[in-house]
Amino acid sequence: QKEVEQDPGPLSVPEGAIVSLNCTYSNSAFQYFMWYRQYSRKGPELLMYTYSSGNKEDGRFTAQVDKSSKYISLFIRDSQPSDSATYLCAITDSWGKLQFGAGTQVVVTP
Amino acid sequence: DAGVIQSPRHEVTEMGQEVTLRCKPISGHNSLFWYRQTMMRGLELLIYFNNNVPIDDSGMPEDRFSAKMPNASFSTLKIQPSEPRDSAVYFCASRLGGSASGSHNEQFFGPGTRLTVL
Numbered sequence: 001q002k003e004v005e006q007d008p009g010p011l012s013v014p015e016g017a018i019v020s021l022n023c024t025y026s027n028s029a030f031q032y033f034m035w036y037r038q039y040s041r042k043g044p045e046l047l048m049y050t051y052s053s054g055n056k057e058d059g060r061f062t063a064q065v066d067k068s069s070k071y072i073s074l075f076i077r078d079s080q081p082s083d084s085a086t087y088l089c090a091i092t093d094s095w096g097k098l099q100f101g102a103g104t105q106v107v108v109t110p
Numbered sequence: 111d112a113g114v115i116q117s118p119r120h121e122v123t124e125m126g127q128e129v130t131l132r133c134k135p136i137s138g139h140n141s142l143f144w145y146r147q148t149m150m151r152g153l154e155l156l157i158y159f160n161n162n163v164p165i166d167d168s169g170m171p172e173d174r175f176s177a178k179m180p181n182a183s184f185s186t187l188k189i190q191p192s193e194p195r196d197s198a199v200y201f202c203a204s205r206l207g208g209s210a211s212g213s214h215n216e217q218f219f220g221p222g223t224r225l226t227v228l
Contacts, residue, residue, distance in 0.1 A: 043114075043201055043219030044153070088153065096141070096205070097166060098217065100153040 003027050006089055006101025015110050019076035023089035023101045026070065030091040030099075033065050035074045038086045038103065047087070048074070079108045112136075114220035116202050122226045128190040131223045134183055135204030143217060144177055144187050145201040153201070159185065192227045199224050 006023040013019055021035075032051055036044035048063045050056045056063045064073040072091075076083055089101040115134040123129055135142050144156040157167040162179045170177070174193070179185040189196055203217040 041222075043203075043221050045219065046216045049216075095166075096207075096215070097155065097158065098143075099155075102152040 002099075002102075004089060004091055004099045004101045007104055008102045010105040010107055012107045012109060013079055015079060015081060015108055017079050017108075019079050019083065019106055019108070020073065021075075021087050021089075021104050021106070022071065022073040023091075024069075024071050025091050025099075027091075027093070027099075028067075028070065029093055032092045033063070033072050034090040034092070034098070035061075035063055036088045036090055036100075038088060040085075044088055076106075079106075081108050081110050084108050114202055114204050114218055116200075116220035116223050118223060119221060120224045120226075122228065123192055124228050125193055126191045127227075128188065129192045129196075129225060129227075131187040131200050131202075131225070133185045133187070133202030133220060135185070135202070136206075136218055137183070139204035139206050139218070140182065141205040141207065141217075142179060142185050143203040143205070144185070145203065145219075146198045147201060147222070148198045156187070189225075192225075194227045197225055197227050 004025045034049040035047045037047045038044040050063050053065050053067045060077045062075040084107050086103040086105045088103040090098045092098050117132045142159045147153045156169045157177045158165050159179045177187045199222045201222045203219045205215050205217045207215045
């Protein structure tokens with residue numbers, strides 16, 4: 001069993017809808033929780049990161065962490081076709097070794 | 111800022127040949143990571159360097175894989191001999207900061223090398 005589980009999708013939504021993505025993890029030693037976005041044939045790029053349980057907002061993006069349930073989420077409000085990409089959750093221990101989820105492919109249709 | 115530079119961008123080779131992938135990290139970054147991405151296994155960490163020293167190579171699949179970082183601005187990942195199951199996209203990433211102190215710092219990924227072994 002992988003330490004970070006993520007549904008690979010694909011997830012197709014109409015433009016303007018809310019996109020909801022989530023991951024579960026098994027190791028309670030994980031400290032930092034990140035979301036990376038990867039466009040087709042490109043390298044991943046960091047979208048958001050958080051340390052503690054709770055919500056963190058950045059524009060249309062909200063990252064949510066529930067350490068008691070070992071569950072992290074990313075919400076994209078007012079989704080745009082330019083949000084079409086693969087979103088990977090990533091979790092790191094105190095040494096900075098990232099464990100990635102499988103990535104969820106998101107398609108936002110105009 | 112040029113970002114992380116990888117070469118070649120595409121590599122097609124035959125089984126049994128040696129393959130060398132190259133990476134130039136962002137200037138000033140002292141941590142470097144090699145990843146492999148496939149549909150089946152997702153993004154996997156192969157090896158991690160800090161200040162040019164390999165810290166964790168537990169992800170290197172087998173002895174056919176080796177990585178070096180002779181200086182702060184260059185790293186190589188070598189596969190010898192290559193096999194069809196090595197076909198994947200190989201990413202290099204760099205980060206500012208060492209292990210514990212930089213654990214939350216962003217890793218900047220290169221564009222990747224798409225390797226096909228026939």
